Amino acid sequence: MNYSPLRYPGGKTKMLPIIKLMINKTKHHATYIEPFAGGAGVALGLLFDGCVEKIVINDFDKSIYSIWRAILTENERLIQLIRNTPISIDEWHKQKLIYLNQNKKYSLELGFAALYLNRTNRSGILKAGPIGGFNQNGKYLIDVRFKKEELIKRIEKIALYRNKIKLYNCEINTFIKKIIPKYKNSVIYFDPPYFKKGKDLYKNFFTKKDHERLCKQIRSLSNDWIVSYDNEDYIKSLYSDYESKEYKIHHSAANNGTGVEVMFVSDSGLWLNDNELKTIKTSINFIGDTNE
Structure with missing residues (x-):
């Protein structure tokens, strides 16, 4: 189920069953962090399912941040706007x-x-x-995608959990240096802008140097982390010291078909084996280890 009120290019809600099982395996993460929150579908699912006690979401795009802040602090006024505003050109x-x-x-x-x-x-x-x-x-x-009552239900549910949601509007380097250290018992899911098509999809897309700097900062973290990217050789070279898996995922925004992405983890103990994957329902299909 999608709990987010947002539609997002390459949205990772399909990753929820996999990340949930990864977190449950470790049994020591009280907080889940998304530095590139976007629609925050995975974060909301983990919180609503009781998998974590708190979620920390960050988005540097002022407009996306404003959506989340409105949901958490002015949800009644936001709902009124949804109800009263016509959907027209x-x-x-x-x-x-x-x-x-x-x-x-x-x-x-x-x-x-x-x-x-x-x-x-x-x-x-x-x-x-x-x-x-x-x-x-x-x-x-x-x-066609603006179903008012469904949107309102999602917003109302999120607002009920506002005390368990921490929201930030930080540039990624600042977020990693100053915010993440506040949350020791946490797991972080980095889903950065795509390397190849980011400029076409995001307001705050990354340059090659941005991706390199992010990798360096992720490497310095003591927290458990998961990183997902479009399946590009350059990205795989940056994270070549870490175990990785390629997987197939449907993208409505990128190519209206199935694309291949790659996931890296800080600790190989986070990976799911074949028997564990059989216990969950997901449309994500892992291809195999890319570091074999």
Whole structure:
């Protein structure tokens, strides 16, 4: 089940059963951290299922951060906006202007505008155009992914857990240096911007040097961690000291088909064996060890 109110390019909700079992194997993680939260589908699933006591989510994109902050601190006003705002091309243009012109600091209006675009744009990409096109003559129309009552239910449930959710709006290097050390008994899931297609999908995409710096910082951590990336040789060379597995995953945003990604872990004890994988229901198919 998807608990997130957001649609996200390459969203990792499908990873939930796998990461949940990884965490349950260790039995010592009270806190789960997502430095690149996005839709935070895995984090919410772990919290709601009682797998962890607390989740820490961070997103440097002010608009995405504003969605989460609105859910946690102004959920009733956000819900009112969802109920009362029409889903139309005229309204899309209004929300697009808010998103473009009011994105320097948090506001409920920015959070709602970003949520509106996320639910009405192709593949949930904020820089994309509306589903069905501006003439609304496509197979699907602008409101197909904006199911108001379902969105409201998700937001209300998240708000019930607000005391167990810590939200940050930090640049990744600052987050790793200053925030992660506060949470000793934790496991971290890094899902950075894609190496190859990040520029097309994200507002805050990474350069090659950014990926290199992130790898260096992850290596310095004493926490248990998991990293997932698009399956690129350069990325695998950066993390060549760690065990890795390739897996197949469906991407609606990247290529409307099945893509191959790669996962790295800080401790080989986190990996699931074939018998453990058989105990969970998941659409993720591991191909095998890439370091064999």
